[in-house]
Amino acid sequence: MEDPIYKSLKRTNAKEHVTPESLVHQSKILTKGEAEDVVNEKLAFKPVLLVPTMSDGKRKQPVDHRSQKKKSLSSKEKRDLGLNRVPKHLKYEQYEPLYSMWCNYLDEAIGNSTGESLLAKMIKAEYHGSYMRVIRCKSPSRIGIEGICVHESKNMLSLVTRNDTVVRIPKTDSIMQVIANMSNRRLVIELYAHHLLLRAGDRSNRRYKGKSTIDL
Amino acid sequence: MSGKQQDQHCRISYLYQAAHYLLQHTEEAKFSKHYISTAKQVSQKSVLRLHPNIKRTICKKCNCLMVIGKTCSVRTEEPSKRKPECDRSLWVCNECGTTKRFPLSNGKKKKKEG
Numbered sequence: 001m002e003d004p005i006y007k008s009l010k011r012t013n014a015k016e017h018v019t020p021e022s023l024v025h026q027s028k029i030l031t032k033g034e035a036e037d038v039v040n041e042k043l044a045f046k047p048v049l050l051v052p053t054m055s056d057g058k059r060k061q062p063v064d065h066r067s068q069k070k071k072s073l074s075s076k077e078k079r080d081l082g083l084n085r086v087p088k089h090l091k092y093e094q095y096e097p098l099y100s101m102w103c104n105y106l107d108e109a110i111g112n113s114t115g116e117s118l119l120a121k122m123i124k125a126e127y128h129g130s131y132m133r134v135i136r137c138k139s140p141s142r143i144g145i146e147g148i149c150v151h152e153s154k155n156m157l158s159l160v161t162r163n164d165t166v167v168r169i170p171k172t173d174s175i176m177q178v179i180a181n182m183s184n185r186r187l188v189i190e191l192y193a194h195h196l197l198l199r200a201g202d203r204s205n206r207r208y209k210g211k212s213t214i215d216l
Numbered sequence: 217m218s219g220k221q222q223d224q225h226c227r228i229s230y231l232y233q234a235a236h237y238l239l240q241h242t243e244e245a246k247f248s249k250h251y252i253s254t255a256k257q258v259s260q261k262s263v264l265r266l267h268p269n270i271k272r273t274i275c276k277k278c279n280c281l282m283v284i285g286k287t288c289s290v291r292t293e294e295p296s297k298r299k300p301e302c303d304r305s306l307w308v309c310n311e312c313g314t315t316k317r318f319p320l321s322n323g324k325k326k327k328k329e330g
Contacts, residue, residue: 073277073312081278081311083249094242098234105230109223126227128251129234151250201257204224 086151086158088166095129095148095160102129107182122178122189123196124204127152131179132159135190138173145169152200157193171197224262231255232270239281249311253279278312287311292320 078084110121133146145167147159157169157176169176171193180187195211196203232255235248252274259266273282282288293304301321308315 071276083246083278085246087244090242090244097241098237101230101234101237105226109226121223124223124227126230126254128231128254150247152254199257200254201261204227204258205261 084151084153086166086168089164090150090160090166092148092160092162092164095150098129099131099148102126103181105129106180106187110182110187112184122191123208126200127157127178128200132157132191133177133179134169134174135177136175137169142167142169142174154199155197221262221264224258224264228255228258228264228266231258235281239283239286245280245287248281249279252281272316272318275309275312275314276316277314278309280309280311282307282309282316293317 105126109125110118113121127149130149131146132149134142134144137143145159145161147161147167149157150160151158155171157171159167159169161167174193176191176193178189178191192213198206231251235251239245239248256279275282280287284290287310289308289310291306293306295302303320304317305320306315306317
């Protein structure tokens, strides 16, 4: 009785020879002469593997992504290295040439533009090395502080004052004045820092929507 | 120089020069890392490419300027004695320990198709 689902495989008799006729019979492509050649060259007197070999019996090990080295620093490593910590005392004289470099950069970047194009360029400009003064602020103790900006982060600005101290000023609720001594002119620009709560690099391509400000 | 992106070009070059200046003349080498990571952010956002000569002087991991003697050390590597064209120079960043390898030879001459 034949099972409709299970069919046993054909049993081949090991004593059966592979004759040219059987090859011709099975594959209809080879001619008798070709079949003879195949038998003599490839099959006769040679061991034929019936079971595929496994390499050392091991499987390929899956790639371990955790052990692969990462190219950039993780935030924990950055914290340990102390990259975002600004020291409390810095010499003002060492940073004065940085300010003159910044004025030259502003000359190149802005040149002779005035009005709206000037404002658009100032938003995208670089403030590392600029001379800033706090004009209006929520806490009155910070008003009047001025210095060279050394570090800009998402929420804070670090200035080096003439007394060789570093003051950290939060951007929220403060209005700064940026002073530039360029070759043709002297620019004084008021920055509403609480609308620029971004890292320095992220500010370069951002488009701003109109936002209402509360008078401090 | 593209007219639209000229200010971003200026910004990146200013940041690179400022990082060099601060590394030489100030005690704090930390700021050069911050300035160069800012420059990289600017180039990412405004889709500007840094010149490969500039990228070779920056550590890939910690964004530190590679100044021989101050922030990095250089030595040569000879992986095989038979092939002198495989010799390379190895730059090791002092702060984070990442390595960069540059070949010392100009590479094998290509065979001309004749």
